[in-house]
Amino acid sequence: MKRGYHESPSSSVGPPKSRVRHNPKGDTNFLEDESTKNFARKVADHYSARTNQTLEEREASPIIHLKKLNNWIKSVLIQLYAHRGDAVLDIACGKGGDLIKWDKAKIGYYVGIDIAEGSIEDCRTRYNGDADHHQRRKKFAFPARLICGDCYEVRLDKVLADDAPFDIISCQFALHYSWSTEARARRALANVSALLRPGGTFIGTMPDANVIMKKVRQAEGLAFGNSVYWIRFDEEFSEKKFRSSCPFGIKYKFHLEDAVDCPEWIVPFHVFKLLAEEYDLDLVFVKNSHEFVHEYLKKPEYVELMRRLGALGDGNQDQSTLSQDEWEVAYLYLAFVLKKRGQPDRTQSNVRRDKGQMNISKEDIMYVSGEA
Numbered sequence: 001m002k003r004g005y006h007e008s009p010s011s012s013v014g015p016p017k018s019r020v021r022h023n024p025k026g027d028t029n030f031l032e033d034e035s036t037k038n039f040a041r042k043v044a045d046h047y048s049a050r051t052n053q054t055l056e057e058r059e060a061s062p063i064i065h066l067k068k069l070n071n072w073i074k075s076v077l078i079q080l081y082a083h084r085g086d087a088v089l090d091i092a093c094g095k096g097g098d099l100i101k102w103d104k105a106k107i108g109y110y111v112g113i114d115i116a117e118g119s120i121e122d123c124r125t126r127y128n129g130d131a132d133h134h135q136r137r138k139k140f141a142f143p144a145r146l147i148c149g150d151c152y153e154v155r156l157d158k159v160l161a162d163d164a165p166f167d168i169i170s171c172q173f174a175l176h177y178s179w180s181t182e183a184r185a186r187r188a189l190a191n192v193s194a195l196l197r198p199g200g201t202f203i204g205t206m207p208d209a210n211v212i213m214k215k216v217r218q219a220e221g222l223a224f225g226n227s228v229y230w231i232r233f234d235e236e237f238s239e240k241k242f243r244s245s246c247p248f249g250i251k252y253k254f255h256l257e258d259a260v261d262c263p264e265w266i267v268p269f270h271v272f273k274l275l276a277e278e279y280d281l282d283l284v285f286v287k288n289s290h291e292f293v294h295e296y297l298k299k300p301e302y303v304e305l306m307r308r309l310g311a312l313g314d315g316n317q318d319q320s321t322l323s324q325d326e327w328e329v330a331y332l333y334l335a336f337v338l339k340k341r342g343q344p345d346r347t348q349s350n351v352r353r354d355k356g357q358m359n360i361s362k363e364d365i366m367y368v369s370g371e372a
């Protein structure tokens with residue numbers, strides 16, 4: 001039943017003295033210790049265990065309006081940056097909750113990857129249009145491939161050598177799971193950079209560390225929250241000192257009703273920005289979800305989209321809207337857009353979509369591991 005969206009970067013983790021170079025690109029050792037692997041497995045098991053909800057269960061969720069708001073934010077990002085015919089890589093695609101959004105953008109090819117086997121299987125049935133009878137049936141107009149593996153450990157440039165480059169890469173509500181170690185954070189960005197074409201776009205949403213750090217500093221103890229969520233830091237942070245020299249591995253436990261219950265990691269956004277630059281990815285914008293909503297609700301087409309999705313009611317009979325507690329959870333997140341340096345190669349024809357299928361069988365799902 002559970003699963004949802006959360007996270008955030010931090011300005012209160014002081015700025016690094018120089019560019020992040022603890023483990024520079026090129027000679028990075030990407031071996032992981034057992035505890036890192038255990039945490040990645042914990043996250044995978046948590047998401048795998050979450051079954052698909054019926055429409056009735058979904059509408060009854062205490063965070064239904066937050067889910068709709070997050071869908072609106074992702075839809076706006078996709079509408080802003082996706083173009084007809086684009087090849088899309090959806091990192092941590094989950095159960096394929098964004099397939100319809102990509103279809104509306106008339107993309108030409110889709111590759112989805114997630115660590116959770118159960119989610120990839122749900123994504124497969126959703127893509128095929130044969131999800132159970134409670135779900136909306138939909139056939140998609142673009143060919144697709146699905147892969148199961150750890151995007152922050154595996155070298156995706158090798159796995160997807162014949163599919164790349166992608167025009168757009170998306171990582172929604174999931175990049176913070178890479179911030180457990182510097183090696184994983186670098187692997188995430190190295191994968192994105194290697195697979196994105198010059199001039200291509202990387203869009204995403206993740207927790208806003210600034211907000212989370214501010215809230216924990218204001219809290220009496222190491223935990224804070226409201227009726228729909230709580231966040232708790234480990235005792236090792238009892239002094240609430242987060243050293244700028246150690247911007248990775250700042251773990252907290254996140255619980256969101258009907259959504260999430262697993263370890264997450266702070267992503268100090270200024271460090272993320274600097275690290276991304278090392279991988280030729282330049283920041284276009286970053287906005288906290290509240291700012292994002294206020295800005296894009298000035299545009300009539302996105303007001304209409306919000307009305308259709310129903311996060312703030314439908315403007316007529318349906319007066320239901322986000323609770324104050326849900327709105328506070330929205331504040332825990334941000335949206336970002338990065339652009340890969342360089343000029344697009346207009347001469348390169350897109351043959352990659354031949355690799356995708358219009359119907360994906362269980363055997364078509366590729367399983368990849370770091371050892372492969």
Ligand SMILES: C[S@@+](CC[C@H](N)C(=O)[O-])C[C@H]1O[C@@H](n2cnc3c(N)ncnc32)[C@H](O)[C@@H]1O
Pocket residue numbers: 003004005006040043044047048091092093094095096097098113114115116119149150151152153171172173174177
């Ligand atoms: C909150 S869900 C978001 C799913 C989807 N992007 C969406 O917006 O609906 C987070 C997803 O990240 C995935 N994930 C976490 N760690 C991952 C990793 N190391 N590699 C690939 N996927 C991962 C989880 O399995 C889960 O599906």
